[in-house]
Amino acid sequence: RNILIINGPNLNLTGTRKPEIYGSTTLTQINERIARHASEKGLTCNFYQSNHEGAIIDKIHEARGVYAGVIINAGAYSHYSYAIRDAIEAVELPFIEVHLSNIFARDEFRSKSVLSAVCRGHISGFGADSYLLGVEALALVLDKQAA
Numbered sequence: 028r029n030i031l032i033i034n035g036p037n038l039n040l041t042g043t044r045k046p047e048i049y050g051s052t053t054l055t056q057i058n059e060r061i062a063r064h065a066s067e068k069g070l071t072c073n074f075y076q077s078n079h080e081g082a083i084i085d086k087i088h089e090a091r092g093v094y095a096g097v098i099i100n101a102g103a104y105s106h107y108s109y110a111i112r113d114a115i116e117a118v119e120l121p122f123i124e125v126h127l128s129n130i131f132a133r134d135e136f137r138s139k140s141v142l143s144a145v146c147r148g149h150i151s152g153f154g155a156d157s158y159l160l161g162v163e164a165l166a167l168v169l170d171k172q173a174a
């Protein structure tokens with residue numbers, strides 16, 4: 028089974044952007060860890076990062092029929108993009124929402140994600156490990172689906 032990992036705006040800067048909040052591991056390094064963890068779970072993964080809302084929406088549309096599920100960190104779009112929310116809802120795939128930081132412990136505007144309600148679940152606050160927990164969660168969801 029193949030899964031897709033989508034990272035939204037500014038996440039390409041992970042490792043150097045506010046390391047005290049987002050950690051000093053780069054996105055490339057995080058992706059290597061995700062791939063290793065996923066393969067232990069019998070999953071293969073593809074990675075996509077974009078700073079553009081429409082490009083992320085196109086990628087979500089293309090995921091239908093290609094991937095078993097998606098892990099998404101939509102960055103700041105998580106807080107206000109109804110367009111990404113609608114795209115997630117439209118493709119009817121299991122999405123796991125992840126965030127590096129604990130979005131509930133920061134600025135008020137970050138404490139709401141408009142994506143959470145259309146995702147199967149939400150993981151935030153564990154740094155790069157949030158993605159590994161996301162893989163874990165998606166693997167469990169897919170196993171239940173197959174059973």
Ligand code: DQA
Nearest residue numbers: 037100102103126127128137
């Ligand atoms: C983030 C949290 C968002 O509020 C922020 O805009 C990001 C990263 C996280 O992974 O912690 O870009 O999604």
